[in-house]
Amino acid sequence: xxxxxxxxxxxxxxxxxxxxxxxxxxxxxxxxxxxxxxxxxxxxxxxxxxxxxxxxxxxxxxxxxxxxxxxxxxxxxxxxxxxxxxxxxxxxxxxxxxxxxxxxxxxxxxxxxxxxxxxxxxxxxxxxxxxxxxxxxxxxxxxxxxxxxxxxxxxxxxxxxxxxxxxxxxxxxxxxxxxxxxxxxxxxxxxxxxxxxxxxxxxxxxxxxxxxxxxxxxxxxxxxxxxxxxxxxxxxxxxxxxxxxxxxxxxxxxxxxxxxxxxxxxxxxxxxxxxxxxxxxxxxxxxxxxxxxxxxxxxxxxxxxxxxxxxxxxxxxxxxxxxxxxxxxxxxxxxxxxxxxxxx
Amino acid sequence: xxxxxxxxxxxxxxxxxxxxxxxxxxxxxxxxxxxxxxxxxxxxxxxxxxxxxxxxxxxxxxxxxxxxxxxxxxxxxxxxxxxxxxxxxxxxxxxxxxxxxxxxxxxxxxxxxxxxxxxxxxxxxxxxxxxxxxxxxxxxxxxxxxxxxxxxxxxxxxxxxxxxxxxxxxxxxxxxxxxxxxxxxxxxxxxxxxxxxxxxxxxxxxxxxxxxxxxxxxxxxxxxxxxxxxxxxxxxxxxxxxxxxxxxxxxxxxxxxxxxxxxxxxxxxxxxxxxxxxxxxxxxxxxxxxxxxxxxxxxxxxxxxxxxxxxxxxxxxxxxxxxxxxxxxxxxxxxxxxxxxxxx
Numbered sequence: 001x002x003x004x005x006x007x008x009x010x011x012x013x014x015x016x017x018x019x020x021x022x023x024x025x026x027x028x029x030x031x032x033x034x035x036x037x038x039x040x041x042x043x044x045x046x047x048x049x050x051x052x053x054x055x056x057x058x059x060x061x062x063x064x065x066x067x068x069x070x071x072x073x074x075x076x077x078x079x080x081x082x083x084x085x086x087x088x089x090x091x092x093x094x095x096x097x098x099x100x101x102x103x104x105x106x107x108x109x110x111x112x113x114x115x116x117x118x119x120x121x122x123x124x125x126x127x128x129x130x131x132x133x134x135x136x137x138x139x140x141x142x143x144x145x146x147x148x149x150x151x152x153x154x155x156x157x158x159x160x161x162x163x164x165x166x167x168x169x170x171x172x173x174x175x176x177x178x179x180x181x182x183x184x185x186x187x188x189x190x191x192x193x194x195x196x197x198x199x200x201x202x203x204x205x206x207x208x209x210x211x212x213x214x215x216x217x218x219x220x221x222x223x224x225x226x227x228x229x230x231x232x233x234x235x236x237x238x239x240x241x242x243x244x245x246x247x248x249x250x251x252x253x254x255x256x257x258x259x260x261x262x263x264x265x266x267x268x269x270x271x272x273x274x275x276x277x278x279x280x281x282x283x284x285x286x287x288x289x290x291x292x293x294x295x296x297x298x299x300x301x302x303x304x305x306x307x308x309x310x311x312x313x314x315x316x317x318x319x320x321x322x323x324x325x326x327x328x329x330x331x332x333x334x335x336x337x338x339x340x341x342x343x344x
Numbered sequence: 345x346x347x348x349x350x351x352x353x354x355x356x357x358x359x360x361x362x363x364x365x366x367x368x369x370x371x372x373x374x375x376x377x378x379x380x381x382x383x384x385x386x387x388x389x390x391x392x393x394x395x396x397x398x399x400x401x402x403x404x405x406x407x408x409x410x411x412x413x414x415x416x417x418x419x420x421x422x423x424x425x426x427x428x429x430x431x432x433x434x435x436x437x438x439x440x441x442x443x444x445x446x447x448x449x450x451x452x453x454x455x456x457x458x459x460x461x462x463x464x465x466x467x468x469x470x471x472x473x474x475x476x477x478x479x480x481x482x483x484x485x486x487x488x489x490x491x492x493x494x495x496x497x498x499x500x501x502x503x504x505x506x507x508x509x510x511x512x513x514x515x516x517x518x519x520x521x522x523x524x525x526x527x528x529x530x531x532x533x534x535x536x537x538x539x540x541x542x543x544x545x546x547x548x549x550x551x552x553x554x555x556x557x558x559x560x561x562x563x564x565x566x567x568x569x570x571x572x573x574x575x576x577x578x579x580x581x582x583x584x585x586x587x588x589x590x591x592x593x594x595x596x597x598x599x600x601x602x603x604x605x606x607x608x609x610x611x612x613x614x615x616x617x618x619x620x621x622x623x624x625x626x627x628x629x630x631x632x633x634x635x636x637x638x639x640x641x642x643x644x645x646x647x648x649x650x651x652x653x654x655x656x657x658x659x660x661x662x663x664x665x666x667x668x669x670x671x672x673x674x675x676x677x678x679x680x681x682x683x684x685x686x687x688x
Contacts (some may be wrong), residue, residue, distance in 0.1 A: 014682070020573025020619070025582070027357035046434040046570065047404030049501055061443035061496060063481040091388040099405035103495040134497070137407040139686060145491040150445040150494025152405060152477070156528030157393055226390065229364025238369070275364070295412065335365035338358070342483060 003114040003275055005030035009231045013108045016137030019145050027136060028331060031110070035117035036124065037132045048132040050097055054156045061152040067342040069116065069146050071190045073182070076149060077116035079277060081123035082206050083228070084153035090224040090280065092159025093217060096299030098124060099133040114317060116147065121263040127206050129153075158215055165243035167222040171309040173289035174247065175282045177210055177296055178203065179255040179306035184274035185263045186283030187343050194267075198259040205278030210302035214282065217295045223283040227276040228344055230335055233320075234273070235281055237334040240318035245257035247320040248329070249309035272322075275343045286310065347458040357452045362482030364577035371480060375454070377680030379461035380468065380475045392476040394441055398500045402437035403430060411686040413460065415489050415534045417526075417546030420493060423688060425467035426550050427572070428497035433552040433665035434568040434624065436503025436559060436594060442468060443477040443496045449488030462489065471550050473497075488663035502559055509587035511566040517633035517657040518591065519626045520546040521554055521640055522547065522577055522648035528618035529607045530631040531687050538611075542603040554646035558626065561639045567627040570620070574679055574688055577616040577627055578662075581678040591664040592673070593653035616666075617679050621688045630654065 005026060016023045023235075037290040074082075081098065088095045096193065100120065125133050161167065182203040189196055207226060214221055223243065225235040232254070240247050256264075256271045264271045278301065284292045289307055298307030313319075320332040360367045408424040419424075425442065432439045446466065448457070468475050476498075478630060505511065528548040533540055551570060558565055567587065569579040576598070584591050599616045600608075608615045624647065630638045633651055640649030656665075664676040 016682035017679070018573075019679055019682040019685065020575075020578050021681070023680065024573075025678070027500075031482070041544040045432040046568075047402045047437070047499075049435060049437075049506070050401045052399045053401065055396050057394045057397065057498075058391045059394055059441055059443060059476045059498060060444045061477045061494070062479045063445040063447050063494060064485050065447060065481045087390040091393060094390070095405055099496045099587045100403045101445070101496075102405040103407050103409060103494075113644070128598075132403045133405040135406045135494075137409045137492075137686075139409050139489060139492075142486060145483060145487040148447050148483075148492070150407060150447075150479075150496075151559060152445075152494075152496030154401075154403060154498065162393070191472045219349075224390075229362075231364075234364050245422070256489075270644055273580070304545050333618075335363055336360070336367065337365070338363040339365075341359045341363065342481075 003031055004034050004151040007110050012104060012110060013104050013113060013138055015021040015106050015138050015228050018136055024136060027184045031114055032134060033115055035114065036121045038131045050132060055098060056157045058088050058091035058147035058155045059159050060087035061086060064149040064344060065342050066187060066344050067145060068191055070251055071202055072186045072199055073293055074204040075110045075116055075119050077119035078123045079204055080149040080151050081120055084151045085208055086226040087128060088153045088155035088241045089133055089211040091157060092163045093155030093157045095127055095129045095208055097132040097154040098129045099149035101135045103144055104136065104138045104146040105146050106138055106141045108146050110116055112240055115138060132318050134189050155216050159221060163221055163224055165223055165239045168225050168239060168245050168283050168311055169222060170245065170311050170313050171286050172283045173286050173307050174309040175307050177280050180276055180279060181256055181260040181264060181271040181274035183277040183344055184340055185260050188310055190339060196263055199299060200259050200263060203276055206300045207280050210296050210299045212297050213295050214292060219292045220285050224280055226280045226341050229275050231273045232281065233332045234334050236320040240276060240320040243318060244314060244316050245318045246312045246315045247309060248312050251289060251324045253306060253308045255304055255306055268313060273339055277344065347375055348378050351379060351454050354454050356454060357448050357450060357457060357482060359393055359450050359482050361478055370478060375458055376461055376478060379458065380465045383476045392640065394476060395678045397440060397581055400501045400502050402432050402499045403433035404431035406491040409612045409686050409688060410531060410618045410688050411489060412535055415546055416530045416543055416558050417462050418548035419460055420491060421463035422467045423548055424493040425464055426548055427469050428480040428495045429473060429550045429552055430570040432497045432499035433555040434570050435501060436507045437501045439471055439473045439497055439498030439499045439552055441476040441498040442473045444475060445494035448487055449483045449490050450482055452490050452521050465505060466659050480625050482524040503565060507552050507565055507568055509567055512655055513566060514587050514655050514657050515630050516627045517630050517651050518653040519636060519651050521624050521646040523601045524602040524620055524623060525600055525608060525615040525618035527621040528687055529604050530683055531682055540603060540607055544603050544607060547620050547622035550644045551624050552644045554640050557639050558636060558644050563636045564629050565626060568624055570624045572621060573619050573653045575617045576625065577676045581666035581676055584664040587662060588660050589667055590659045591653060591658045592656050593666050595668045597650060599648055599650055610688060612621045617683055619684065622686065
């Protein structure tokens with residue numbers, strides 16, 4: 001589809017596009033609305049009144065500042081939509097409504113904005129997510145970096161019981177939904193211009209499908225967490241601390257693809273700390289572990305699912321342990337510095 | 345209240361505070377959560393599961409990039425919360441839940457972030473708005489401007505009929521809730537260092553109270569719009585076009601305070617185009633106009649409410665007309681350039 005806004009007349013976003021006047025209005029009607037293919041945005045009011053939703057609702061938010069805007073396997077628009085889908089999915093909620101708040105740096109190529117808006121439209125449609133509300137601000141050159149996108153999502157909670165760190169129980173099995181580290185490596189190599197022997201694509205993918213499959217199969221899901229900034233290590237340490245449990249992970253069971261492992265070795269990165277955008281960790285009762293694994297593997301976006309560890313005990317000051325090839329255990333640490341800024 | 349995060353140890357926000365690791369976690373638990381005084385944020389999950397809400401729901405979003413971060417009468421935090429309250433109020437919805445997405449520029453003084461977070465907490469509590477979800481990203485110095493805040497809001501629609509441009513009818517009276525232009529002048533004078541004879545404070549205020557009063561009084565409210573970027577002129581042109589009606593405003597009836605009028609004259613600004621953050625326009629049936637005016641004036645945040653015009657006819661390509669002191673009429677134009685960048 002071609003952009004209805006004449007790109008030759010408006011090759012770049014100007015401050016006036018954020019001024020609440022005619023240009024901003026055209027940006028909505030001739031760029032965003034056609035790209036999103038969306039009726040609610042067209043109602044042109046301060047907000048959207050939503051169709052009836054089955055309670056209870058989950059509500060999430062996320063800011064997206066990834067650099068560069070386009071990377072192997074995705075772009076900031078796809079990332080913003082799927083990041084919201086995934087945060088909702090981790091609450092056991094079917095994604096329903098999305099809001100988008102753009103902070104554009106003056107001078108961004110209008111063609112770039114159009115491509116990103118189209119990517120948002122595609123991702124929203126593919127995931128049955130309604131773009132219900134939007135806002136655009138423009139900041140001066142040197143006060144942004146092309147484009148930042150803030151999102152919020154509303155979903156319908158389909159899980160019968162509460163999903164979260166406090167529902168984790170001793171004896172739970174810990175699964176990851178696939179191999180780790182692709183997103184971080186994809187963004188980093190594109191940003192820094194590293195050439196890898198095998199190009200790594202981001203794993204950027206919507207996780208509601210695999211989660212819905214678990215719930216529909218009647219698996220008692222205790223906790224879910226998507227493995228974004230901070231990777232698997234940060235997620236496990238957080239869940240151990242917030243859930244008050246001791247976890248043990250088998251280092252040899254953690255799936256990392258050969259190109260990601262090679263890139264991590266060259267760059268001095270620990271794949272457990274590298275960001276993902278289409279992977280999650282699930283805590284389920286031990287007796288459900290094999291079935292949960294089979295259900296996930298039957299879904300194309302979790303074909304690499306595997307059990308990586310278990311919850312060993314309740315503990316008020318919970319920790320996550322990593323057991324290595326020779327049986328030695330070390331406590332997993334949350335990253336304390338900044339490994340990879342602006343990865344999502 | 346003092347910030348539980350030791351500001352002497354962490355005087356400035358660093359990239360690592362956005363890295364998904366230990367520092368970001370401390371930022372949430374020792375700065376945001378205490379400032380917000382909030383349990384949901386403490387549940388530390390990817391999103392919040394909300395209490396049952398009475399359908400139908402309104403959903404809004406807004407980005408806040410005001411410069412400077414503090415201005416007479418408010419700051420970016422108060423503005424972000426009240427902007428969301430107001431967008432929901434304009435849908436006839438009682439504000440219930442808020443999400444916050446921070447994009448912080450590396451180097452922001454932690455003390456500044458604490459003050460803004462406290463301001464957010466106060467504004468949310470005063471307006472019975474639950475902070476349900478949050479996210480923090482940090483970008484490199486020179487890629488932001490201190491702090492941008494993206495918000496989304498969920499409210500319960502209390503209006504019986506749809507409120508919006510398409511519900512406007514020929515014969516409707518047009519009211520504004522108070523004098524215009526304070527916010528724009530307050531921000532501009534602080535930013536540019538202009539000294540006015542009388543300092544102008546922003547009108548930044550929550551509008552759900554006055555709107556609720558209208559609804560409770562049984563006024564048939566057809567359309568509401570808060571007068572932010574683009575001011576009264578942009579709001580009226582939009583409503584005329586989207587509602588397909590001709591509007592007529594009496595220029596002499598538009599309330600502008602003497603200091604704002606004086607500042608506008610010195611700066612060459614049209615008060616009809618200047619941003620407000622605590623004023624709205626309401627369209628009600630003519631027979632309800634006097635009563636609506638009385639109901640609004642009885643509320644402290646709409647004490648200056650007054651009728652400024654009426655809807656003269658239906659018209660497929662609607663326009664808004666301004667009738668001046670000597671009876672001459674001119675078509676109101678939406679701002680086409682950028683009058684005051686980064687005003688909200």
